[in-house]
Amino acid sequence: MVTPEQTTPPQSTRAAFASVACTPRAARAFARVTLRARGRQALIEQAEAVVSELVTNAVKATLRSSQDTGRLASPTPVSLALLLNEGVLHIAVQDSAAEQPALQVPDEDAEHGRGLLLVAALSLVFNLARHPTC
Template sequence: MESQHLIFSVPGTAVAVAHARHRVVAGICGWGLPVGSSVVETVALVTSELLTNAVQHSGDGPISVAARLKGDTVRVEVSDSSPALPTLSLPTGDDEHGRGLFIVAALAIRHDVETTESGKRCWAEIPVQHEPTPHSPLHVPLPRR
């Protein structure tokens, strides 16, 4: 696949999360990724989780969102002005928050956080899986005895 990218800023508000998620989905679908595919749904969820973290922990400052398709990987980056790095902690069953980084870790092949001159950048990479079409046979190897 040809390298593609999308970069934009949103305000640090909860309303901006849904707007940015829709914008990223529209962008990656414009790159040829099929609407409703598991990779598009995964990118949407990862984008929401990274943005929600930024909104909750960085204040009202602007948040930068980037999505890049390079080879067989979509990379989502969310940058904000807070120097505080997110920490992975184990939420209890009663906690209403705290699962976002677990979701990102479960869905991404790689993820990390980097400090920047103006704050931090959280990123995750999602593989572009070639899903079988209704016309292609599904090959499932069986174990040998």
Template sequence: MNEQFMIAPRHGAVAPPPQDASRVGIMRRIAAARLRYCGLEAMTDDVMLVVSELLTNALLHSGTTEIGLKLTVEEGFLRIAVSDGVPSGIAPVPAGEEAESGRGLILVAALAQHGGGAFGISDGGAEAWCTLALARQERS
């Protein structure tokens, strides 16, 4: 699966317009449908979390006008990649105890590593990706 969508340019702490924010939900539904089509519905909850966090991070922090979501199966893993084309200093940063946000990338990295997968940043920060191990019955 390889999907791209356009969004309005954002600057500063201005919230994204509702039509842009709704695209995260649309991409979640497309990803869930693709998982069902490929017989990977057992991974839906984890994939929805990863897709939500990576897309929201790109939407809120990149300043881009186009975001891409790609799901591929590679060597026993599902790879989820979100690209925004904007090199940046993206990295998981621990949030303070009282912070209401800022834990998404840490959560994605922990989820991936817990199941033997990985989390990373590529292209100078223009792409965030995660691999999730396929369940035994899904590897056949």
């Protein structure tokens, strides 16, 4: 619904990806092309960083969950939703992993564990939630 204060209606775009190594790159490209098509070039760099971290985590979690349960990964287990509303970009990523991600405080010399911290730092609002659909 468009309120009188809104200049443009919200714009939502979704994509589904297979849980494979090249998915983060494809998701970044999807975000970049979507934002460029909407004339939002200023959002591209940060959006690509957030999408990359979230989708990489989703792919890893989906593959780990598939190995833990002995089931084959779904052909499209990672979905990405982009919603532009009043100049604010909302990014949502959903996967089929059994466990929910959690913010970590890694050791200084740890090679992993900073992705969600980066996402939180680049975001106005950041949360993790279980939803049946993205």
